[in-house]
Amino acid sequence: MEKTFSLRTNSHDQMVDITPKIQHWLLEQKINNGIVIVSSMHTTAGITVNENADPDVKTDFLRRLDEVYPWEHTKDLHMEGNTAAHLKTSTVGHAQMIILSKGRLMLGTWQGIYFCEFDGPRNRSYHVKVIEG
Amino acid sequence: MEKTFSLRTNSHDQMVDITPKIQHWLLEQKINNGIVIVSSMHTTAGITVNENADPDVKTDFLRRLDEVYPWEHTKDLHMEGNTAAHLKTSTVGHAQMIILSKGRLMLGTWQGIYFCEFDGPRNRSYHVKVIEG
Amino acid sequence: MEKTFSLRTNSHDQMVDITPKIQHWLLEQKINNGIVIVSSMHTTAGITVNENADPDVKTDFLRRLDEVYPWEHTKDLHMEGNTAAHLKTSTVGHAQMIILSKGRLMLGTWQGIYFCEFDGPRNRSYHVKVIEG
Numbered sequence: 001m002e003k004t005f006s007l008r009t010n011s012h013d014q015m016v017d018i019t020p021k022i023q024h025w026l027l028e029q030k031i032n033n034g035i036v037i038v039s040s041m042h043t044t045a046g047i048t049v050n051e052n053a054d055p056d057v058k059t060d061f062l063r064r065l066d067e068v069y070p071w072e073h074t075k076d077l078h079m080e081g082n083t084a085a086h087l088k089t090s091t092v093g094h095a096q097m098i099i100l101s102k103g104r105l106m107l108g109t110w111q112g113i114y115f116c117e118f119d120g121p122r123n124r125s126y127h128v129k130v131i132e133g
Numbered sequence: 134m135e136k137t138f139s140l141r142t143n144s145h146d147q148m149v150d151i152t153p154k155i156q157h158w159l160l161e162q163k164i165n166n167g168i169v170i171v172s173s174m175h176t177t178a179g180i181t182v183n184e185n186a187d188p189d190v191k192t193d194f195l196r197r198l199d200e201v202y203p204w205e206h207t208k209d210l211h212m213e214g215n216t217a218a219h220l221k222t223s224t225v226g227h228a229q230m231i232i233l234s235k236g237r238l239m240l241g242t243w244q245g246i247y248f249c250e251f252d253g254p255r256n257r258s259y260h261v262k263v264i265e266g
Numbered sequence: 267m268e269k270t271f272s273l274r275t276n277s278h279d280q281m282v283d284i285t286p287k288i289q290h291w292l293l294e295q296k297i298n299n300g301i302v303i304v305s306s307m308h309t310t311a312g313i314t315v316n317e318n319a320d321p322d323v324k325t326d327f328l329r330r331l332d333e334v335y336p337w338e339h340t341k342d343l344h345m346e347g348n349t350a351a352h353l354k355t356s357t358v359g360h361a362q363m364i365i366l367s368k369g370r371l372m373l374g375t376w377q378g379i380y381f382c383e384f385d386g387p388r389n390r391s392y393h394v395k396v397i398e399g
Binding site: 002037039043068073075084086089093094129 | 299300301314315316317320322323325326327329330331334357358359362363364365367372373374376377397399
Binding site: 051065106 | 170172175176201210219222227260
């Protein structure tokens with residue numbers, strides 16, 4: 001069972017909570033146990049699991065990452081100028097896996113799945129697959 | 134096959150080697166081949182695979198991460214004040230997967246699985262699942 | 267289905283594109299659907315998925331990581347002196363998973379799988395496993 005999802009990001013750096021979309025699709029698959037893999041199809045956008053309650057976490061998160069990997073860097077060679085976005089993607093990861101147990105994602109109370117845009121706004125896609133077991 | 138493990142951390146930042154507990158549980162499951170997913174149920178504590186020999190690596194690791202993501206930051210908005218812990222968690226990852234081959238975890242000689250506390254001390258839990266295959 | 271691959275790195279820091287080797291091996295396995303796990307067997311070398319087009323991205327990537335985690339650090343205790351390599355490994359991750367769909371790796375146009383050497387040159391190995399499903 002697998003599906004490609006599309007989304008449109010609307011900022012340069014943005015964390016989009018994709019948990020509800022994935023949960024909704026999982027319900028339709030009627031799979032009780034296994035693992036779910038969520039994978040970005042891009043090299044300047046990744047996936048992470050982090051806080052879903054206070055939206056300030058996202059603001060702090062993106063600003064702090066930007067301080068660690070500043071957009072402008074005098075030594076960067078890559079002509080597209082988005083080296084920082086490549087680093088942020090490998091730091092959070094291009095993909096994440098979540099355990100599926102008795103029909104529900106084994107996420108803690110405050111955990112959500114985020115699509116992390118680091119070079120937007122753009123049309124993006126991510127692929128979700130379930131392995132039963 | 135899956136199990137939730139609990140632990141009590143006793144420092145603000147701490148790497149706890151959970152390899153023996155996972156290996157012991159795996160032996161009881163009598164599964165020879167597959168993958169093992171180890172997932173933190175928190176947004177301020179993650180999982181990583183790293184050196185299990187010299188304990189100084191853990192000390193250096195946590196101090197260096199704290200320099201990259203300092204606890205105090207004048208621009209942070211998140212009222213809980215633990216933005217740094219959220220960043221550290223996404224940097225190491227909320228979960229890791231390890232290959233299971235002929236009944237043993239495919240870890241290199243120096244690799245151990247660590248529960249990484251970034252906002253302790255606290256009561257914590259992580260979930261472990263095996264997919265046969 | 268699983269296999270251990272060996273490689274010789276030839277720089278201190280190096281990103282080696284291992285996508286072709288993995289794809290070639292996968293073709294021989296004749297598995298259509300599942301997930302592929304690629305895991306470094308070391309604590310100072312990791313795996314990441316990132317840009318496979320402009321080689322400047324690799325140069326920028328490694329230099330930027332070295333700025334975030336400098337090799338020399340007055341406070342480091344670890345006597346081997348490679349604490350930075352341990353941090354880089356946990357930052358990119360010791361392992362990555364890629365979805366396998368209809369016989370091909372579900373990678374975006376610009377995504378490649380990299381073995382990331384952070385303390386070379388050395389003889390290294392990584393383990394690849396496919397779970398069908």
